[in-house]
Amino acid sequence: MQYDDFLEFVKSRRTIRSMKPDPLPAETVDKLLEAARWAPTGFNMQPLEFLVVEDQKLREAIKQIVDDYKNTDFFALEATREEWQGSPWTIETHGRWDSPLAPVDILLLGDTRRRVGLPMAARASRQKGDSIFESSLSNAFFCLWLAAHSLGLGAQPVSAVKNGRVQGLIKHLLNLPDFICVYEMLAIGYPASAAAPPAKLMRHLDDIVHRDKAREDEFADGKELQKQIRKLRMGNVARHADPERARE
Numbered sequence: 041m042q043y044d045d046f047l048e049f050v051k052s053r054r055t056i057r058s059m060k061p062d063p064l065p066a067e068t069v070d071k072l073l074e075a076a077r078w079a080p081t082g083f084n085m086q087p088l089e090f091l092v093v094e095d096q097k098l099r100e101a102i103k104q105i106v107d108d109y110k111n112t113d114f115f116a117l118e119a120t121r122e123e124w125q126g127s128p129w130t131i132e133t134h135g136r137w138d139s140p141l142a143p144v145d146i147l148l149l150g151d152t153r154r155r156v157g158l159p160m161a162a163r164a165s166r167q168k169g170d171s172i173f174e175s176s177l178s179n180a181f182f183c184l185w186l187a188a189h190s191l192g193l194g195a196q197p198v199s200a201v202k203n204g205r206v207q208g209l210i211k212h213l214l215n216l217p218d219f220i221c222v223y224e225m226l227a228i229g230y231p232a233s234a235a236a237p238p239a240k241l242m243r244h245l246d247d248i249v250h251r252d253k254a255r256e257d258e259f260a261d262g263k264e265l266q267k268q269i270r271k272l273r274m275g276n277v278a279r280h281a282d283p284e285r286a287r288e
Contacts (some may be wrong), residue, residue: 052237054058058231059140059229059232060227061143062076064143064228064229069192072188072191073090073186075184075190076187077180079176080176082175083159085155086176087152087176088177089149091147091216092144092146099142103224104204105206107136109203113205114200117196118130125251125266125269126274140198144226144227146228147183147210148180149221150174150176150177150223152220156223158172165268188226194228196227239273241271243268
């Protein structure tokens with residue numbers, strides 16, 4: 041793959057929140073998992089485990105757990121947001137959370153027991169060990185997402201699975217042992233719309249790249265940082281409020 045092709049591929053990836061109910065062929069799911077299996081992991085300890093959920097009743101149960109959290113605790117915490125960021129996200133601005141019922145949910149799991157194979161310096165430092173473990177899982181997750189995009193599939197991360205209450209209920213539902221952590225979940229299916237993704241608001245490369253020794257004036261000051269954060273948040277609100285912009 042040439043760089044220009046790769047760059048266009050990465051730039052065209054979006055979160056797809058509306059998917060068709062059509063099931064995915066088994067060979068398509070296997071392709072996704074095979075790509076993610078090759079993700080780099082710290083010291084090749086390969087803590088990755090994948091749980092593919094296609095049973096409709098289980099997918100509906102997972103969706104209910106996530107939606108219950110989003111429509112209560114999530115919005116309750118958003119109400120505490122600093123005033124300078126603008127209006128907090130509410131059910132009125134976003135609507136009640138109704139996560140997609142995709143034909144396939146893939147949960148990316150981590151086997152915490154595999155941390156024992158890390159160098160002793162990492163095992164002795166919880167922070168370093170956690171960083172290596174989570175980076176390994178993050179690598180696999182993004183490979184999974186890019187694989188879905190390469191096959192013309194839509195995908196939405198369901199990061200609510202990291203919440204303690206949500207994780208506990210999902211682990212109980214899916215009979216997962218204590219040594220397994222639920223790192224992330226990707227809901228995958230065929231996009232409901234064939235429309236091209238809208239432009240994405242991105243910081244300019246010159247604003248985020250620093251070379252050699254950074255200068256004190258290279259980073260946004262407090263006011264500029266607040267302005268940027270507010271602008272990005274307001275764009276997120278608009279995407280949620282308009283179904284036609286349900287991609288990011």
